[in-house]
Amino acid sequence: QSALTQPRSVSGSPGQSVTISCTGTSSDVGAYNYVSWYQHHPGKAPKLMIYDVRKRPSGVPDRFSGSRSGNTASLTISGLQAEDEADYYCCSYAGTYTVIFGGGTRLTVL
Amino acid sequence: EVQLVESGGGLVQPGGSLRLSCAASGFTFSSDWMSWVRQAPGKGLEWVATINQDGSQKYYVDSVKGRFTISRDNTKNSLYLQVNSLRAEDTAVYYCASTFSGRFFDYWGQGTLVTVSS
Numbered sequence: 001q002s003a004l005t006q007p008r009s010v011s012g013s014p015g016q017s018v019t020i021s022c023t024g025t026s027s028d029v030g031a032y033n034y035v036s037w038y039q040h041h042p043g044k045a046p047k048l049m050i051y052d053v054r055k056r057p058s059g060v061p062d063r064f065s066g067s068r069s070g071n072t073a074s075l076t077i078s079g080l081q082a083e084d085e086a087d088y089y090c091c092s093y094a095g096t097y098t099v100i101f102g103g104g105t106r107l108t109v110l
Numbered sequence: 111e112v113q114l115v116e117s118g119g120g121l122v123q124p125g126g127s128l129r130l131s132c133a134a135s136g137f138t139f140s141s142d143w144m145s146w147v148r149q150a151p152g153k154g155l156e157w158v159a160t161i162n163q164d165g166s167q168k169y170y171v172d173s174v175k176g177r178f179t180i181s182r183d184n185t186k187n188s189l190y191l192q193v194n195s196l197r198a199e200d201t202a203v204y205y206c207a208s209t210f211s212g213r214f215f216d217y218w219g220q221g222t223l224v225t226v227s228s
Binding site: 003032034036038040044045046047048051052057089091093096097098099100101102103104 | 114147154155156157160162167169171205207210212213214215216217218219220221
């Protein structure tokens with residue numbers, strides 16, 4: 001299976017909103033309500049930000065939101081802050097307890 | 111506080127083997143699915159393997175089937191990954207992660223680096 005497709009980079013100024021897309025197929029993103037998003041600061045442990053398409057774990061700010069339309073999921077970060085600068089990865093369940101990640105998106109806060 | 115601490119990485123020659131370990135604390139280890147995820151240098155995250163609570167179900171990405179084996183010891187709160195027949199393309203940071211019902215990764219460790227090179 002090929003990795004889910006994400007833009008290599010996005011950027012925004014503090015206070016603005018950015019959206020990161022994640023495109024898969026009808027066998028993964030479009031087939032299950034099991035898309036998750038991870039924030040990864042290089043050298044640190046990745047952190048779960050969104051699960052089951054749009055649910056936020058306890059402690060994740062409500063500035064982070066998830067959605068899906070067809071085979072494309074999206075992560076929106078509103079009210080950008082400097083500490084949001086990181087790599088973001090989407091991930092989809094692909095059946096039989098397998099998952100597939102996106103290639104990752106580098107978010108730069110200008 | 112949930113803690114996952116990986117160990118066992120290092121430099122190994124092509125064709126060699128290593129056993130990666132992950133020590134878990136701060137949650138009921140025996141109740142959770144667990145996984146290994148890796149990140150090659152300059153690349154994105156890649157799911158490697160997942161195991162269910164009692165170790166009776168194991169799932170692998172195609173590229174490691176027959177070479178890697180995931181296992182766990184619930185009496186020691188530990189997860190393992192035996193990696194054999196290593197190739198240069200297996201060079202990566204390997205992360206241990208608790209896994210909710212096999213579909214997302216709720217807690218991650220800091221990773222252990224495996225370098226395959228002659």
